[in-house]
Amino acid sequence: MRTKGPRSGCAINATVEALGDPWSLIVLRDVIFGNRRSFRDLLTHSEEGIASNILSSRLRSLVEAGLLTKAEAVRGQRGSYSLTEAGIQTLPILVALGTWGLAHRDGTEELRVRVELLRDGGPELVDGLMDELRELHLGIPRPDPWAPRASAQLQAAYEAALNR
């Protein structure tokens, strides 16, 4: 990761520099959709088989870029990562990336179904999921605690696809 300023004043470039590279986006995806919070969880459940040195460097970059925070390990507990508000706001980027992939690449049904839901659910579903992420990672209660959880819809769709 470069420590100098960004290469230009363009907002797209700024994001591309912050998110760094493909693996950073994949790590964010696993934190957001898989709620994987520890190094070990991210490593052992990786669908793409991320290498431990790459995971380690990307987690460090994401913390430096202000997308994740790290709580150091304390007795009997592993170090864990949480999304920052800026990290939570990468969700629409992941949805846009996934929407393109659904249209232009093949994939596995159970890994596609959540992105399909988010693509078709519109801004409300994405906003609802961001509210849940704020609760989970930042301890900010959801604006309407009685509203149905976006994550429950996503999980149900995922499980239905697994059992198909």
Place this chain on the structure above:
Amino acid sequence: MRTKGPRSGCAINATVEALGDPWSLIVLRDVIFGNRRSFRDLLTHSEEGIASNILSSRLRSLVEAGLLTKAEAVRGQRGSYSLTEAGIQTLPILVALGTWGLAHRDGTEELRVRVELLRDGGPELVDGLMDELRELHLGIPRPDPWAPRASAQLQAAYEAALNR
């Protein structure tokens, strides 16, 4: 670029593998927003000072991934690149990336203003711009040729910011 299949069946991963790396997104941005169609144009006008070997490799990757096509140079004319339909459909990804950058990074007013418009103009403006790109790159007439051009709005906002 890997020639094997993708590392997983995930739609987000598929896109991340196709778009490859930060520079690929920057090249697409310059083709889409700057209508830079030749190697030389992309190289000499690069805000981020892309190196010629990187530009060359990323153009090749984007052609291989089906996002650009290349018309070879003929007498007196340079080789030029056109977006494919899949390339045009990366626009929402660029808008999502830019929207995040606007919120979480500083930038230069004249380079921010078009992304602000696209963020606030909603799906209609993005769709309108994609229709114009289809006309320009694929020769497909816009559905409503009398509709105001999204690009004219963007250009006017850009020039106003330059003169501010």
